[in-house]
Amino acid sequence: MNDPEPETSAGPGPASGRSGDAPDRAGFPRVTSFRTRTGVLKPSRQDAWDRLWATFGRDAGAGPIDVDGWFERTAPTVVEIGCGMGTSTAEMALAEPGVNVIAIDVYKPGLAKLLQLIEENNIANIRIVRGDAVTILEEMIAPASLAGVRVFFPDPWPKKRHHKRRLLKPEMFRLIATRLQPHGVLHVATDHAEYAEFIEESGNSEPMLGSVTWPWPMSSVRPETKFEGRAARVGSAITDLAWGRITE
Ligand SMILES: C[S@@+](CC[C@H](N)C(=O)[O-])C[C@H]1O[C@@H](n2cnc3c(N)ncnc32)[C@H](O)[C@@H]1O
Numbered sequence: 001m002n003d004p005e006p007e008t009s010a011g012p013g014p015a016s017g018r019s020g021d022a023p024d025r026a027g028f029p030r031v032t033s034f035r036t037r038t039g040v041l042k043p044s045r046q047d048a049w050d051r052l053w054a055t056f057g058r059d060a061g062a063g064p065i066d067v068d069g070w071f072e073r074t075a076p077t078v079v080e081i082g083c084g085m086g087t088s089t090a091e092m093a094l095a096e097p098g099v100n101v102i103a104i105d106v107y108k109p110g111l112a113k114l115l116q117l118i119e120e121n122n123i124a125n126i127r128i129v130r131g132d133a134v135t136i137l138e139e140m141i142a143p144a145s146l147a148g149v150r151v152f153f154p155d156p157w158p159k160k161r162h163h164k165r166r167l168l169k170p171e172m173f174r175l176i177a178t179r180l181q182p183h184g185v186l187h188v189a190t191d192h193a194e195y196a197e198f199i200e201e202s203g204n205s206e207p208m209l210g211s212v213t214w215p216w217p218m219s220s221v222r223p224e225t226k227f228e229g230r231a232a233r234v235g236s237a238i239t240d241l242a243w244g245r246i247t248e
Helices: 043-056 067-071 087-095 108-120 133-140 160-165 170-179 193-204 226-233
Strands: 057-059 077-081 100-105 126-130 146-152 180-190 239-245
Touching (some): 043 126, 087 100, 087 126, 108 126, 146 170, 193 239
Parallel strands (some): 077 146, 100 126, 146 180
C-alpha cells in the first residue's frame, strides 16, 4: 500500500476536518499551516529512518543549529520549507554540491523518503529538520544566515475560512526576511492563482524584501514535482515568485 501522499496543493482543505493546531510557547493554540496526517512508515522507510535520522535529521525544539558543524564545512545555506517527498530537495542538492540544503517538513513519510534519496544518491549536502517551519526559523536558524529560502507549492488553503492557515502571509515574509542574509533570495512557486496574488502582495509589502539581483546565491532551476505535474494536467498555471533581502 502506498503511503498517504500530501494532497495536491490545489486540493481541498483539511483531509479529515482536523488540522494541526500546535500550542505556542504561552500554551495557547496557534493556527498552523499543516494538516495532522498519519506518520506510519512502510518497512523500507522505517528502516531508512532508524539508520539515517540521527545523522541527517533533528527535531524542532533541539535548539539553535550550528550549521557549519552539522555540515562539517562553511558554505552558502538554503532552507526549503515544506519539502514534501523531497523530490526537488534531492535534485537541487545534487545539482549544487557547494550549497548546504536544510529541508523542513512535518510529514514523516516524506522525510523518510528523502532519507532514502540521500542514501541512494549519496547526497552529502542535505540535512533535515522535522517540525513547524515557523518555530524552526524562529528558534533554530540564526538571523541573517541564509543564502536562500525555497517554498514550493505551499498548501493554498483555498476556502476563505482557512486562509488564516496559509504559511505565506505577511508575518511569515518578515520572519523569512530576517533569516536571509543581505541579498539572500526567497523563491516561491505555487499552482493556485488566488494564492499567488496573495503571496505576491504579501511579499511586495515586506520592506526588507525587494527585487532579486542576479546572480542568485543558489539555483533558480526548479525540478518538476508530483504537485507540479498534477497541476499541469488540470491546466493550472504555475507562478514562480522571488524576492531578495535589500536591507543590511
Ligand atoms: C503541498 S505540499 C508541497 C510539497 C513539495 N514542496 C512539493 O512541491 O512537492 C506542502 C508541504 O508543506 C508542508 N508544510 C506545511 N506547513 C508546514 C509548516 N508550517 N512547517 C513545515 N512543513 C509544512 C506539508 O507537510 C507538505 O508536505
